[in-house]
Amino acid sequence: MFTLSRETDEDWWEVEALYDLCFAPGRTALSSYRLRDDVPPVPELCLVARDEARRLGGAIRYWPVRVGAAEVLLLGPVAVHPTAQGEGLGAALIQGSLERARGRWSRVLLVGDAPYYARFGFERSGEIEMPPPTNPERVLTLALEPGAWDGIAGLVEKAR
Known part of the structure; x- marks a missing residue:
């Protein structure tokens, strides 16, 4: 049984170690990481999952970006x-x-495997462009309110 809770400063290194374990050693060289450089994550959406013994089972983070x-x-x-x-x-x-x-x-917005993320409502977007060398087939979007992506197109940029 896992419990979800907001990531704290004390969780940071353990979460980073989990990401190192789960992803290729060069994960921080990806273009999505350039969008995160010197930009704080959205703290209320960064979650950790811990079991009864407080062992870290999973983590998720979000970052603000801009499209136009x-x-x-x-x-x-x-x-x-x-x-x-x-x-x-x-x-x-x-x-x-x-x-x-x-x-x-x-x-x-995310960069990921469309068949996996489709069950959460994400779909491919030909209108949104991640910085290269991102595969455009892996750029997925989700509207949290109707029409949220209508008329939005272009390059994803760092939050200001």
């Missing part, structure tokens, strides 16, 4: 410890954080 004048949430990274994979923890982190985002944010 529009404020957008960039979901990621999200990771689940290999010993907890296949138990629905990734889905719980995504759903729990999206519920927290509703009413405060209108739109979410």
Whole structure:
């Protein structure tokens, strides 16, 4: 049994170690990380999942970005410890954080696997362009309120 809670400063290094474990060593070289440089995450949406013994099972973070004048949430990274994979923890982190985002944010963007994220309502967007070398087929969007992505197109940029 895992409990979701807001990530704290004390969680930071352990979450970073989880991301290192789950992703390639060069993860911070990805273009999505350039959008995060010197920009604080959205703290109320950064969650950790811990079991009864307080062991970290998963984590999710969000960052503010812009597409033109529009404020957008960039979901990621999200990771689940290999010993907890296949138990629905990734889905719980995504759903729990999206519920927290509703009413405060209108739109979410991520770079990921469309078949996995489609079950949460994400879909491919040919109108939104991540900085290279991102594969455009992996750029996915979700409207948290009807029409939130209408008329929004262009390059994703760092939050100001």
